[in-house]
Amino acid sequence: MTQKIDKIPELPKGSFERITLDAHQAERITKPSVSFWQDAWYRIRKNKGALFSLILFGLIVIMAFLGPAISPYEPNAQTITHANLPPKIPVIENLGIFDGVGTLGGQEVDLYEMKNVEVNYWFGTDGLGRDMFSRVWTGTQVSLFIAFVAAAIDMLIGVIYGGVSGYFGGRIDDFMQRIVEILTGIPNLVVVILFILIMDPGILAIIIALTITGWTGMSRVVRGQVLKYKSQEFVLAARTLGASDSRIIWKHLMPNVLGVIIINTMFTIPSAIFFEAFLSFIGLGLQAPDASLGTLINDGYSLIQFSPHILAFPAILLSLIMIAFNLIGDGLRDALDPKMKD
Amino acid sequence: MAKYIGKRLIYMVITLALIATFTFFLMKVLPGSPVASADKLSPEQRAVVEARYGLDKPLPVQYFDYMFGLLQGDLGISINQFKGKDVTDVILSRMGPSAQIGLQGMLLGTVLGILLGMIAALRQNSWVDYSSTFIAIVGISIPSFVFASLLQYWFGLKWGLFPVALWKDGFMSSVLPSIALAMFPLATAARFIRTEMIEVLGSDYITLAKAKGASGSEIAFKHAFRNALIPLVTVLGPMAVAILTGSLVVEQIFAIPGIGEQFVKSIMVNDFAIIMGTTLFFSVFLIVIILLVDILYGVIDPRIRLSGGKN
Numbered sequence: 001m002t003q004k005i006d007k008i009p010e011l012p013k014g015s016f017e018r019i020t021l022d023a024h025q026a027e028r029i030t031k032p033s034v035s036f037w038q039d040a041w042y043r044i045r046k047n048k049g050a051l052f053s054l055i056l057f058g059l060i061v062i063m064a065f066l067g068p069a070i071s072p073y074e075p076n077a078q079t080i081t082h083a084n085l086p087p088k089i090p091v092i093e094n095l096g097i098f099d100g101v102g103t104l105g106g107q108e109v110d111l112y113e114m115k116n117v118e119v120n121y122w123f124g125t126d127g128l129g130r131d132m133f134s135r136v137w138t139g140t141q142v143s144l145f146i147a148f149v150a151a152a153i154d155m156l157i158g159v160i161y162g163g164v165s166g167y168f169g170g171r172i173d174d175f176m177q178r179i180v181e182i183l184t185g186i187p188n189l190v191v192v193i194l195f196i197l198i199m200d201p202g203i204l205a206i207i208i209a210l211t212i213t214g215w216t217g218m219s220r221v222v223r224g225q226v227l228k229y230k231s232q233e234f235v236l237a238a239r240t241l242g243a244s245d246s247r248i249i250w251k252h253l254m255p256n257v258l259g260v261i262i263i264n265t266m267f268t269i270p271s272a273i274f275f276e277a278f279l280s281f282i283g284l285g286l287q288a289p290d291a292s293l294g295t296l297i298n299d300g301y302s303l304i305q306f307s308p309h310i311l312a313f314p315a316i317l318l319s320l321i322m323i324a325f326n327l328i329g330d331g332l333r334d335a336l337d338p339k340m341k342d
Numbered sequence: 343m344a345k346y347i348g349k350r351l352i353y354m355v356i357t358l359a360l361i362a363t364f365t366f367f368l369m370k371v372l373p374g375s376p377v378a379s380a381d382k383l384s385p386e387q388r389a390v391v392e393a394r395y396g397l398d399k400p401l402p403v404q405y406f407d408y409m410f411g412l413l414q415g416d417l418g419i420s421i422n423q424f425k426g427k428d429v430t431d432v433i434l435s436r437m438g439p440s441a442q443i444g445l446q447g448m449l450l451g452t453v454l455g456i457l458l459g460m461i462a463a464l465r466q467n468s469w470v471d472y473s474s475t476f477i478a479i480v481g482i483s484i485p486s487f488v489f490a491s492l493l494q495y496w497f498g499l500k501w502g503l504f505p506v507a508l509w510k511d512g513f514m515s516s517v518l519p520s521i522a523l524a525m526f527p528l529a530t531a532a533r534f535i536r537t538e539m540i541e542v543l544g545s546d547y548i549t550l551a552k553a554k555g556a557s558g559s560e561i562a563f564k565h566a567f568r569n570a571l572i573p574l575v576t577v578l579g580p581m582a583v584a585i586l587t588g589s590l591v592v593e594q595i596f597a598i599p600g601i602g603e604q605f606v607k608s609i610m611v612n613d614f615a616i617i618m619g620t621t622l623f624f625s626v627f628l629i630v631i632i633l634l635v636d637i638l639y640g641v642i643d644p645r646i647r648l649s650g651g652k653n
Contacts, residue, residue: 185357187628189587190621197617198368274485281487281591282606301491301595305499315488322483330479 040259043335050331053324060321064144067137071122075138076289079129084307087124087132124309126299135291136313142292143318146203147272150210155265157211158218163257165219166226167249177223184216192275196284203286206279210272218264225257259336266329270322277318293318347637354629359409361625365618366408369418370401372614417619429619433601439509440593440600443516444585447523452581454524455531456574462532463539463570464562474532481529486588490522490595507597519596526584530577538570575639579632586624 034042044050068075123132165176192209199205229235230253238248273293279285280294281301288295293314300311392398399407411418417429462474497518498506505515542548543566551561586602593602601620608616 181353182357182360185353185629186361187583187625189583190361190625190628193617193621194364194368197372197614270483277485278487278587278591282594283609297488297491301487304491304495308495311491311495315491319480319484319488322485323479326479326483 036259040332040335044331047331047334049327050335053327053331056320057324057328060140060317060324061144064137064140067140068134071131071134071137072119073121073131073134075134075291076130079125082121082125082129084303084310085121085125085129086307087122087309087313088120123313124307126303126307126310132310132313135296136293136317139291139293139296139314140317140321142203142286142290143273143276143294143321146206146210146276146292147269150207150214150272151265151268153207153211154215154218154268155261156215158215158264159222159257159261161215162219162222162224163226163249163253166223167230167245167253169227173223180216180219183213184220186213188213188275192279193284196279201284201287203290206276206285209279210275214268214272218261218268221260221264222257225260226253229253229256263329263333263336266325266332270325270329273318273321273325293321343640346640350633350636354633357629358625362409362412362622363405365622366405369614369618412622417622418615420613420615429615432604432616433620433623436599436601436604438600439516439598440589440602443519443523443592443598443600444589446516446520447588448527448581448585450520451524451527452531452574455528456535456571458528459532459535460539460562460567460570462536463543463566466540471536474536478529478533478536481525482533484525486522486525486584487591487595489525490519490592493518493522494595507595509596509598515596515598519592519598522592522595523585523588526588527581530581530584531574534574534577535570538573539566542566542569572639572642575635575642579635582631582635583628586628 044054121131121133123136126132126135161176161180165173165180191213195209195212196205199208230248235248235252238252243251276285276292277294277297280292281298283298285298286292286295291299296314297311297318300307300314303310389398397404408418415430417433420427420429420432458474458477462471465471494506497503504518509515543561548561548565551565556565589600590602590606592598593600594606597603601623604616605620608614608620
């Protein structure tokens with residue numbers, strides 16, 4: 001700045017051109033308008049972790065249904081002579097993995113040869129000679145079913161409760177919030193265990209135990225959102241124009257709250273999967289012959305020393321599902337509500 | 343502040359009373375009582391046993407006896423595992439190991455998590471950041487019992503570095519369980535500190551500190567770190583819940599004579615007195631911790647308006 005400019009360099013003629021301002025062009029929108037969902041999808045696609053998880057989860061769901069069908073064995077069929085076989089997959093066995101070699105009495109031997117087993121078990125067999133491949137995928141089905149149903153019920157109750165409480169406000173809201181405050185005070189673990197104890201163990205018992213207080217989180221979030229939006233101008237405008245309560249709720253509030261509902265549900269699912277597996281592991285889960293990933297891990301754990309593969313496959317699958325869901329949830333949260341970003 | 347604490351205390355009492363009432367009626371409904379093998383007893387013997395456990399009184403009286411006992415820390419009497427022993431004594435005798443691995447796990451997890459989160463925030467979008475995010479996601483996703491079995495298999499069975507499942511070598515026995523429990527706090531703290539730090543680093547007072555010529559480390563530790571640390575208090579509650587939930591399975595896996603292991607054992611043999619007593623104990627523990635955390639947060643960060651509560 002202190003340098004003195006002696007001479008301004010000459011510019012060739014025609015370097016500048018006059019652009020006349022057209023009043024009609026000023027308001028023109030140059031890019032096509034993007035809807036909220038298109039925008040969200042665009043952001044999800046840019047999030048590699050979430051996209052990858054979405055594909056991974058899709059594959060897991062497909063395999064959960066396809067797996068038991070393509071396996072030549074029934075998930076509950078026992079073949080005692082084929083018990084505790086390590087995994088063996090044709091072609092891949094030549095690489096030195098999945099070759100049916102296990103330790104027996106401290107030595108590495110091909111257990112398939114030793115036991116004269118002609119067939120292959122891709123994920124090996126468990127202590128009763130059941131095919132792990134079809135068991136793991138049926139277990140995935142059960143785990144996902146429990147998680148999705150529990151999340152759906154949580155969503156339904158939470159949205160209705162939170163919506164009513166937030167929308168009508170006043171005394172109703174006060175009363176309903178006191179109930180929620182007491183319910184959220186009870187630790188989740190305690191509720192789940194107490195409810196499992198009074199019901200017959202099974203899928204239904206687990207779903208009820210998971211949802212009995214699980215909906216409170218959703219109801220709080222929905223209530224907060226409804227409170228925020230119902231006092232905004234567009235709702236006032238709709239009301240002035242004579243819109244009914246149900247129209248305001250469904251047409252004006254719902255679309256705004258939907259993003260938060262989806263995000264919350266995406267985080268409910270992994271926690272439901274975790275709790276189901278946890279309950280199965282401490283012996284409060286499904287009873288045989290029903291099997292979920294949790295019970296499979298529990299079974300496998302007792303044989304960890306000699307046949308680690310029985311634990312490995314369900315454990316890996318459970319972990320993959322949990323990681324995928326957390327990443328999808330993170331991605332969705334960033335995509336649907338950039339302000340909420342952690 | 344006082345009003346807020348008072349309100350929270352009232353809710354705490356209501357919640358606990360609700361849980362206690364629920365457990366009382368569960369105990370009445372569920373099978374297994376001190377007179378379970380009643381058929382073998384003569385009417386006189388039966389009456390003696392019932393009188394000993396107060397079962398001859400009418401239900402409301404039993405209920406108030408039970409609630410009054412709870413206030414005095416009496417959680418009832420074990421039915422089939424430790425015949426006639428006080429549940430409170432059973433729980434107290436097993437508190438040591440649980441507290442040890444719980445605290446060790448919490449400490450290890452939070453300290454490592456804070457370090458990891460800080461490095462990640464200071465070196466945003468570097469490989470350190472990405473690997474820290476990866477560790478955080480894995481730590482939150484993988485259930486503690488899967489992680490504990492992995493540790494046990496590799497460090498215990500395969501490499502023999504630590505005892506597989508033995509509570510005798512003192513500290514050495516507590517290493518693997520503590521690591522298993524530390525995963526969740528580590529992941530949560532790392533994630534949390536990273537976001538907080540990034541936010542703080544972008545705030546005006548950091549720019550001011552930079553403009554005044556503060557060095558990088560001074561900014562990181564004196565200004566950013568301190569302010570990022572405050573909100574970490576809010577996740578202490580969920581961390582405590584996770585540690586307690588995790589301890590149920592981790593103690594079982596590593597055969598630690600703690601409360602969690604006892605609890606799982608009681609479930610296996612249907613000792614409802616112990617199950618209910620432990621459940622109540624867990625409830626009190628968690629509810630008090632969460633209350634303390636909320637109060638603590640209000641005390642150290644005056645910006646939080648407590649009267650409105652969260653959300």
